[in-house]
Amino acid sequence: MYRFIWMCLQAIACCVSFICFAQDSTRVLDEVEIVGIDLSLFSSGTSIRAVKKNSSVSLAAIGDQSTIYFKNYGSQQLSTISLRGTSSSHTSVIWNGIPVNSPTLGQTDFSVWPMFLSDQVFVQKGGASSLFGSGAIGGAVILDNSNFQKDSLMSIYLGYGSFGQRDVGLRLQFHQKQIINETTIFGSLLDNDFKLVSGDRQKHASVNRLGVSNKLSYRHKRGTLFSEVAYAKNEREIQPTKTSSSQNTLESENIRVVLNNESVGIATHHSTIGFISDQTIFNDTSITTSYRVAATHAIERSIKALIFLRFGGTGIHEWAESGNFNEVEKQTQGHLFVSGTFLNKLGNVTINLRQAFYRNAEEFIPSIGIESSIIGDDKIQIRFRSQLSRDYRAPTFNDLYWRPGGNANLKSEKSLNYELGADLKFSNLNVGLTGFASHISNWIQWTPTDGIWSPQNIREVKTKGIETYSNANFSIGQTKIFLEAEYSYTLSTDKGLVEENQLPYVPKHSAMASAGLISNHSSIQLIGNYTGRRFTTLSNSRANRIDAFSLIDVQLKHRFLFGSTSIQTTFNIQNIADTNYENLKNTAMPGRAFSMELTIKF
Amino acid sequence: MNRFLLKTVVLALIIGILCACSDDDAPLPLGEYDNGVVIINEGNFLEGDASISFYGRSATDAELNVFEGINGISLGDVAQSGYVYDTLLFVVVNNSNRVEVLHRYSMESLYTIEAALPRHITVANGKGYLTEWVSFSDAGRLSIVDLATGDLDGSVSVGFGAEDVEVVGNKAYVSNSFESTISVIDLTRNEVTETIGLGSPGPTQMEVDANGDLWVACKGGFDANFNPTNDGAIFTYDLSANTLEGIIAFEVNIPGKLAFNATKDEIYFYVDNTVFTRNVNSSSVSIEPFIDGEEFTSLYGIGVDPVTGEIYLADSKNFIEDGIVYKYNTSGALVSSFAVGRGPNGFVFN
Numbered sequence: 001m002y003r004f005i006w007m008c009l010q011a012i013a014c015c016v017s018f019i020c021f022a023q024d025s026t027r028v029l030d031e032v033e034i035v036g037i038d039l040s041l042f043s044s045g046t047s048i049r050a051v052k053k054n055s056s057v058s059l060a061a062i063g064d065q066s067t068i069y070f071k072n073y074g075s076q077q078l079s080t081i082s083l084r085g086t087s088s089s090h091t092s093v094i095w096n097g098i099p100v101n102s103p104t105l106g107q108t109d110f111s112v113w114p115m116f117l118s119d120q121v122f123v124q125k126g127g128a129s130s131l132f133g134s135g136a137i138g139g140a141v142i143l144d145n146s147n148f149q150k151d152s153l154m155s156i157y158l159g160y161g162s163f164g165q166r167d168v169g170l171r172l173q174f175h176q177k178q179i180i181n182e183t184t185i186f187g188s189l190l191d192n193d194f195k196l197v198s199g200d201r202q203k204h205a206s207v208n209r210l211g212v213s214n215k216l217s218y219r220h221k222r223g224t225l226f227s228e229v230a231y232a233k234n235e236r237e238i239q240p241t242k243t244s245s246s247q248n249t250l251e252s253e254n255i256r257v258v259l260n261n262e263s264v265g266i267a268t269h270h271s272t273i274g275f276i277s278d279q280t281i282f283n284d285t286s287i288t289t290s291y292r293v294a295a296t297h298a299i300e301r302s303i304k305a306l307i308f309l310r311f312g313g314t315g316i317h318e319w320a321e322s323g324n325f326n327e328v329e330k331q332t333q334g335h336l337f338v339s340g341t342f343l344n345k346l347g348n349v350t351i352n353l354r355q356a357f358y359r360n361a362e363e364f365i366p367s368i369g370i371e372s373s374i375i376g377d378d379k380i381q382i383r384f385r386s387q388l389s390r391d392y393r394a395p396t397f398n399d400l401y402w403r404p405g406g407n408a409n410l411k412s413e414k415s416l417n418y419e420l421g422a423d424l425k426f427s428n429l430n431v432g433l434t435g436f437a438s439h440i441s442n443w444i445q446w447t448p449t450d451g452i453w454s455p456q457n458i459r460e461v462k463t464k465g466i467e468t469y470s471n472a473n474f475s476i477g478q479t480k481i482f483l484e485a486e487y488s489y490t491l492s493t494d495k496g497l498v499e500e501n502q503l504p505y506v507p508k509h510s511a512m513a514s515a516g517l518i519s520n521h522s523s524i525q526l527i528g529n530y531t532g533r534r535f536t537t538l539s540n541s542r543a544n545r546i547d548a549f550s551l552i553d554v555q556l557k558h559r560f561l562f563g564s565t566s567i568q569t570t571f572n573i574q575n576i577a578d579t580n581y582e583n584l585k586n587t588a589m590p591g592r593a594f595s596m597e598l599t600i601k602f
Numbered sequence: 603m604n605r606f607l608l609k610t611v612v613l614a615l616i617i618g619i620l621c622a623c624s625d626d627d628a629p630l631p632l633g634e635y636d637n638g639v640v641i642i643n644e645g646n647f648l649e650g651d652a653s654i655s656f657y658g659r660s661a662t663d664a665e666l667n668v669f670e671g672i673n674g675i676s677l678g679d680v681a682q683s684g685y686v687y688d689t690l691l692f693v694v695v696n697n698s699n700r701v702e703v704l705h706r707y708s709m710e711s712l713y714t715i716e717a718a719l720p721r722h723i724t725v726a727n728g729k730g731y732l733t734e735w736v737s738f739s740d741a742g743r744l745s746i747v748d749l750a751t752g753d754l755d756g757s758v759s760v761g762f763g764a765e766d767v768e769v770v771g772n773k774a775y776v777s778n779s780f781e782s783t784i785s786v787i788d789l790t791r792n793e794v795t796e797t798i799g800l801g802s803p804g805p806t807q808m809e810v811d812a813n814g815d816l817w818v819a820c821k822g823g824f825d826a827n828f829n830p831t832n833d834g835a836i837f838t839y840d841l842s843a844n845t846l847e848g849i850i851a852f853e854v855n856i857p858g859k860l861a862f863n864a865t866k867d868e869i870y871f872y873v874d875n876t877v878f879t880r881n882v883n884s885s886s887v888s889i890e891p892f893i894d895g896e897e898f899t900s901l902y903g904i905g906v907d908p909v910t911g912e913i914y915l916a917d918s919k920n921f922i923e924d925g926i927v928y929k930y931n932t933s934g935a936l937v938s939s940f941a942v943g944r945g946p947n948g949f950v951f952n
Contacts, residue, residue, distance in 0.1 A: 241650025243678040244698050326827065404828030447920040448900065450821065450855050452828065504922075536651060537944055539924035543666035544651065544944060586650035586676050 039131055041308055042339040043124060044350035045369025045387030047421060047434065048142070051121040054555065056157060056169060056597070057188055057209070060110040062121065062141070064553070065527060067467070067488040067510040070110065072583045074239030075192055075590050076207045079111040083125055084436060085463035085492025085506045086138030090393060094132055095143045096228055096258040098274035101135055103290040103318040103331075106396035112234040112252055114211035116157065116169045116186040119145045125467070126436060127389035127417035130352035130367040133314070133335060134394040137415045137440060146226045146260060148182055148215055150175045154602045161572070161595025164191025178219035186211040192239070194590035197580055202588055204247055205239035223262040230256045241586040251281040267301040290320035290397065310339040320397045329401045333358050333394075347372030363392050363412060381425040391415045395455070399444055405454035413457070415440040429472040437464040461503065465490040482516040494538055501540045507532035507548075521559040528552045536585045549581035570597040632689070633707025635668070639907065639914060640950040642684040642693060643943030645677075646921050652681035652695060653943035654709070657927065659910065664927070664940045669693070669702070672709045677702065684950040687725035690749070691950065694720045694732075701732065703752060706952060713752040717745065725749065726769035727789070733764040733776055744776050744787055758792050760785035766808045768816060770841055777805035777818060784818065801849070802835040806858035811882045812866040816841055819871065822855030830855040836871065850889065857901070864908035872901050877915065892934050905949030912937060916946035
C-alpha cells in the first residue's frame, strides 16, 4: 500500500519537475537571523534562531555549531535532541507546518534526514505547544522549505571523506513565470570503520542514506501554492557498544507530503494538508509503520498593522502497525487555536490559546509573550523579551499500546515554562542572554516490574538555566572576520526521585565558539564545541559518569568561477585534536576525520 | 533441655572458641578482593554498562567498577549472573555473548568463554556447565566448558530459554524459563533423559537444599496480551524419588530469585518488596514475612552470606538511579546499606 502511494507520488513529482537550476547547498557563514517564518509574528518573547548548515549529510549537524545537545548512539547513528534539559520527545519537529515526530516513538532521529533536503532550519527554544501542539515542551525545530527562491538550473554536490564516506547530491530547478520547481536527490554511503583506541577498527557501523524531494511553488493571483514531496531512506548497521559484538540492523523509510495554499485578501487564508509515513525495520523482521494525516486551516488578519489575529483549526489522524501492538492502533485529535499580537510604541504582546481534543482528554494550552525594544541611537538596540507558557505532550502509541507493558491509562505530560531574555545589538556586535525555568509533571518514565517494562506518569522534573550567545563581524580591508560564542548552563532535576541530581544525558555546561575569515572567494572557519560531563543514571555517581569532551573542527572553502559556472571546494577536518571521547556511554566515536566537498553550480 | 542436646551445645561452644582462637592468626587474605561480597550489576540493556562492585565485609562503602578498574575495559552488556569455583570468578555477560572468567581474589581477567546469550554457569566434576538461550527462537542448550581453555566441549540441546543449572551426581538439571519444564541431562552420555513438567511457567533459579531436594522458582506466565497470569510458584522436587514434593503458590507473578543460608536449610526469597524466609523442614501452611514495609524501589537480587548469615538485598532503583544494596542480620534488622553499580542482580561471597 505504502509503496504504491510512494510510486504515485514519484510519478506526480516527475510530471511536475521539468528542468533545472541550482542552489548553493553550503552557504558560507550566514549570519544568524532572528526572522523568517510565518509564525514568528506570534512568537513574541522567545528567540527563534536560524541554523547554519555546515554539513549536507544529516540534520544531526545542528548540534555542531550550537550548544544544543544531541545524544548520538554512536557515529552517524540514532541522534536525538535535548533542548533545555528535556528528553528527546520534548522537542517538536515541524516540517513545512506539519508535526513530524514519530507517532510511535514521539521523537525524531535527526541522523535519518539529509540536511541537503532542507532549505531553512530554525530552532525555537522554550515552550511552544500553543503554536505547535503536543511535544513542544523543550522547544521546536522548524524545517521550512516553502520560501525557496529562483536559483541556478543545476547544482551537483560531491563529498568524499574518511572512513569510506561518499556523498553525491543533485539539485535541479525549473522556473518559468509564476512557477518554480526544484528536485533534489542526495545519496550517501559511509563504511564508518574508524580506528579505535585499541588499534582495531570499528565494526558493524555502516550507514547508507538516500533522500529525494520535489518542491513546487506556484504564485497565483491571490497568493502562493506550495507543495513538497520528500522521501528519506536510511540503512544502518547499529553500532554495538565497545565490548559487544551484536549485529543488529535498522532500516527506516520516511515519506512526507505537504500541500499548502496561501490566499491573500482582507483576511489571509492558509490551508495546509500533510501526510507522513514512517517505517522502521529492525533486523529485517520487526516492522513498525506509522502514518499521520494533518490538515490545518488558519485565517490571519491584521488591523491597521497594529493588531494581528490568527485563528483556525487542525485535525490530525494517526495510525500505526507493529508486531508489538494488538491491532492497528489509531488516534484522532482536533485543535482549535486563536492568537493575537498587539503592537505599540513600547513593544508587542502576543497571546496564544490552543484547545486540543483527544478521545479521552482535553488540553487547554495558553501562552503569553511580551517584547519591548529600546533603541538608543542608530547604533544601540536592546530588546527585552519574556514568555510564560503552558505546554504538554500526549503519550505516544508505544507508551499506550506496546505489548507488553503499554499503559492505556497514561495522562499527558504537562509543563509550565517561563523565560526572560534580552538581546543587545551594538553596531556589528550581537549579545543575548536568556534565563529559563520550567516545571514538568506527569513525565512518562518506563520502569521494570518483574521483567516487564511499563510507562508511568511518575517523574516530576524541574529545569532551569541560562543561555548566552554573542557574535560579531568586522572587516579589515578585503577580509571579513566573524566571531561567535555560545554558552548554556542547564539544570534538570527530578523532584520526585533524587533531589538536585541531574537527569541522565543532560550536560550542565555546554559551549561553542567559532571564528572565521572570508576573503574574496576563500574562507576559513574554526569551530570548537564543548560538552560537559553527563551521567547515565540519576545518582550522578562517579561510576556512571561520562567525561566532558571538546571537539575542534576546521573548514576551508574556496570558490572558483568559470564564466557562469561556479565550483566551490570545501575541505573539512573534524575532531582535529583526535580526541577520544564518548557521547553515549561505552560507545566509540571517531577520531580525526577528513572530508572534501565539491559543489558545482551551472 | 535433655542431656544429648546440652552436650552438643557444649561441644559446639568449644569448637567455636577454638575457631575463634585460630582467628587470631587467621590465614592471610587470598587477594585484594578476599573477605567480601562481589555484587553483579546487570547494567541497562544495550548500554554496555554492566559492572562489578566489591564490598569488604567491614567496609562502609562498596568499590565500584572493579572489573573496568583492574582490566581497563568495560564488562559488557547485561551481566546476568556470577559464580565462584576455587580461585575462579565467572561473570556471565548475557548480551555480550560471553562469560568473563576472572581471578576471584584479584579480579584480573583470565580468559573469556564465547557463548550464545549465556545465562548461568556451574562447575562440577572439573567441568563447567553453561546454560545458553542461544536465541529467542531456538531451543536453549547446556554447554560443557573446558575450564583449562575456556572452549566449549560439546552441547546438549534442552528446552527454550535455558536458564539455571544444578548438577547433582552425574545429572544436570536445567530450568527452561520460556517453558514450564526442567530438562534432566545424564552427564555420562550428555543426553536429555527426562523432562520434568512443572505446574507453573517460567522456571528460573534452582537451589539444592540440605535434604537434597531441588527448589525451583517459577516466575509465572503472561497471557496473549502480556498480562501476567499470576501463577508464580516455588516447587520442591525430591531428586531421589523423582517426585514433586511441595509447592508454594503465589497469586501473583514472582521475580524467581532464591537464596539459601550456608547450611542450606533456610531459604530466602522476595515477592514485590517483601522478603520471606522458610525452613526447609517447616510444615507450616503460612509463610510470614521476614522483612516487610521497607521502602525499596524495586528488589532485584538476594543473597545470604555463608560466613555471617547476613541477608543482602539488591534494589535496582528501576535502573534510573544507581543500585543500592541493603544488608540485614538474621533477625531481619537492617545493618547497613551502600551504593553499587547499575541494576544489581546478584551476589557472590568471597
